[in-house]
Amino acid sequence: MNIEVFLTEAEIAQEFAESIEARDLPEKFFYWFPRSVRAWLDISQNSTASCFRQCWENVSDHAQNLAANADSTVSVISFGSGDGAKDRLLIKALEHAGRNVKYFPVDASQTLLELACSAAEDAEIETMGIKADISSPMHLVLASDAAESPKTFLVAGNTLGGFDPLDQVRHLAECMHSSDRLIIDGEIFHEAVLARGEDPATRRFALAPLATVGVAEDDGELRFEHKRDDRHNGLHLVTRFFRADRDLTLGVPGEPTLPRGERVFLNFRYTYTPEAFRWLLAKHAGLKILEEIVSSDGYCILAVCSR
Ligand SMILES: C[S@@+](CC[C@H](N)C(=O)[O-])C[C@H]1O[C@@H](n2cnc3c(N)ncnc32)[C@H](O)[C@@H]1O
Structure with missing residues (x-):
């Protein structure tokens, strides 16, 4: 397994100690501990996450539009890849459309990155994992420079929603060249979002880093x-x-x-409301929305964007 490391375990451990001191735990720690990984996989594989899977399955039907320059190899870089399950749906569709794919899952969680790399290797996808902090604009650039254009950037599973979306979407757009694509999803605000505080699996996930200590x-x-x-x-x-x-x-x-x-x-x-999600991508980050997919329950929206 080939993993390039821009963010070491020692740096993450140091940041965790400082975050505990500051009484404020950033997103990356909710996927770092074994207990967190287990809690996250429980959530991401259950039925509430099915709207995301449906959007990534549907977008895969449009594989011809998901990367520019139809003849060349395409580098797929997934920011916050997790276990890479949604990424593989898309990569398989690109391969079926005749594209040669190189895959670069990027994540701060060593365990999830290893899951993404080994599952991709099992599927015979050429893969290099990148352990990096996607909240750092410098790490985003370093990770995107690991591959050549045309690149298709993926941000799946409402990963954007774990950061300040206004800052993060602009940093993502800055990594893109004209032949690159960004495929990004978001969760639509609906009443059930407000009930998550009572859901035992979500509570386990939220408390997992503190439970570990x-x-x-x-x-x-x-x-x-x-x-x-x-x-x-x-x-x-x-x-x-x-x-x-x-x-x-x-x-x-x-x-x-x-x-x-x-x-x-x-x-x-x-x-987000669908309008706010479109505003973030098109007006705020200056991207062109080439295609949009909404899940049948209306809870997930996915956009294919170019610069
Ligand atoms: C909501 S999950 C989505 C995972 C995956 N894309 C999916 O759809 O199942 C967010 C992912 O981002 C990663 N992540 C969170 N904060 C991060 C950071 N600062 N740097 C790198 N990865 C981070 C987590 O480890 C996790 O895998």
Whole structure:
């Protein structure tokens, strides 16, 4: 297995300790620990995620339009690839359309990256994994420079929603050349998003990094809150935090305490109205939307974009 490393395990461990200190855990830690990987795979393989799978299956039917220059090899770079299951649907369709594909899954989670690489290798796809921090514009450029244009960038499974989407989508657009494509999905805001705070699998996922350092759900309160991002109409987000109900000692080097009443902010997730999703891509990031697919339940939207 071939994995290029721009972000080391030691750097992630150091950042985790600092994030615990700052009481604010960024998105990458929710896929890093074995407990988190298990919790994420439970969610991504269950029925609530089926709208994403459906969009990636449907877009694969349009394989001819998913990469420019129909004769050449296409490099597929997936930012936040996870286990790469959706990426492989698309790659197989490109191959069936006669394209030669090189695959570059990019992720901060060593375990998920290994899953993506080994499954792609089993499917006889030429693969090089890249361990990088996709919240860093520099890492995005380094990862995209690992391959030659024409490139097809993938951002699947509402990965965009785990970051500030306004910043992240612009950084993604900056990596693209005229012959490149970006295929990106987003979750449409709907009532069920608000009920996720009661779903045991989602609660397990949200608490997994803290559970790994010894915090149990009954040590405090795990809260989900729905907010609107006032920078543009139709941008919704659900934030999550844990508030300790008693003094806790955390199982990380130095054994820091989380005193009673203190909060740790967990990762957040954006969802959008279809108009806000289009605005992000077309107006805010200046991309052209070449094709759009909405799942039959209306909960997932996917766009194929060029510069
Ligand atoms: C919502 S999951 C989507 C995974 C996959 N694309 C799918 O559709 O199943 C987000 C992915 O982004 C990765 N990720 C989160 N923050 C990251 C960061 N800062 N740098 C690199 N990868 C990150 C996670 O490890 C995870 O695999």
